[in-house]
Amino acid sequence: MTKFSISLFAAIAVLAGLILAYNSSALTLSPPLYEIGAMPGQTLKTGLKVFNETDKANTFYFEAQNFTAKGEEGDPYFVGEIGKEDLASWIELPGPIHLESGELKQVEFIIKVPEKADPGGHYAAIFLSTSPPSLEEGGAVGLAAKIGTLVLLKIGGEVIEEGRLIEFGLVDGKRIFEHLPIDFLVRVENLGTVHIKPAGTIEIRNIFGIKTVEVKVNIAKMPDGKERPVGNILPESIRKFESSWQASEAENQPETFWQKVKFEKENFAFGRYQAKLDLDYGAENDKKLTAVLSFWVFPWHLILVSFIVLVLVLALLVFSIRRYNRWIIKKSKSKFS
Structure with missing residues (x-):
């Protein structure tokens, strides 16, 4: 988004x-x-x-x-x-x-x-x-x-259209997260003589190289329902754009342990991801700005609870199997005595 x-x-x-x-x-x-x-x-x-x-x-x-x-x-x-x-x-x-x-x-x-x-x-x-x-x-x-x-x-005339990607990163500078959203920061400088409007996507792929999601950068839906680039950058200026990969809108950040477990479940992602920025700009939309970064998502609250639940289920299963085996053995002995 x-x-x-x-x-x-x-x-x-x-x-x-x-x-x-x-x-x-x-x-x-x-x-x-x-x-x-x-x-x-x-x-x-x-x-x-x-x-x-x-x-x-x-x-x-x-x-x-x-x-x-x-x-x-x-x-x-x-x-x-x-x-x-x-x-x-x-x-x-x-x-x-x-x-x-x-x-x-x-x-x-x-x-x-x-x-x-x-x-x-x-x-x-x-x-x-x-x-x-x-x-x-x-x-x-x-x-x-x-x-x-x-x-x-x-x-019109001898117009210079030139943009420079100053930064492609994450808003808070972290590279390891517990859950979505992941907020991206893009900063572009206009080195030309006319305003430019860079726009494009951030393509996010998981550790297996499979495309997970595509996030739009500097693109918004207009009143007519169509999506168009929106933010201009004036000559000799820098502009930042923020885009977010998120699963659900959250009014408040979780505070307690169980709130965090629930939030990580609703905004789940796991593993290493690679994000590729691809922006186009220019009168003919033929100029490009690209960059790549990687980050990790490790929802440890949810994983810890899931692990404990799994251990309890396995323990219950082992206990049930052993109890059943003892019952079978006892029953067999009583049958042949």
Whole structure:
């Protein structure tokens, strides 16, 4: 199972966190993520849907801000550098819009790509708020009462697509486990000039080389029911993805001995396993990142109880056989006396 992580889920979660003064159903701006391509000098026209779900009319204001990657979780960091010549300054937004309660409106915005725009990735967010655009001290964007849409623009030309696998390991660093789940950690660095979206599988085989399970990495089910890659990695940034091999969902970790026995039975695995990572990325999905690791699963609580039960059963069987033999011998002697 893939845990998820700029993915569609991350975009929704981060931008939803910017709302603050609203709750999640107060105002809807869709789609939450645009991934588009263009050539230098090209003009793009596209639109957004704005839905006022509050119980009163209001006036809303648009603004655009560039963003970069922050940390390894896929979170965007919004910057408000005045005069910064990049995607935010290429976007022409509509003026303030007035929406009645329950009103849905389609608004258009234009992206005018300069003739001398650098090939590769350019990133901005379109925000909608109840107050005119403003910058806080230090150039950071004032984030109160805002929702937004991320725009990932890829400008054609001499684009470099290059990713490097920094780490393929286990989340807690262990190599011996008592039970499932087994949590895998994948860290990828983008050395290119455009965002990449590595996605694939971790194939797990047992000690006999038999395929046990296949775990998805950076793949999620979309509203239409189809599975697609979700998490982008921006240029000059690192992103981590976590995926898990598990048999059942567990709300709490077991604490007592017998709880651990039950948990190991429900999340059973035994022996040495090999996990092979296979990720694809690139415009043609023709670039690969691969790695292999091994680990052990030894459910000793369950094995100990099973061993004790087996010994008791064998002891009972031996005792029963001996008692039966003595009864047969005794019966035979009494018959011939």
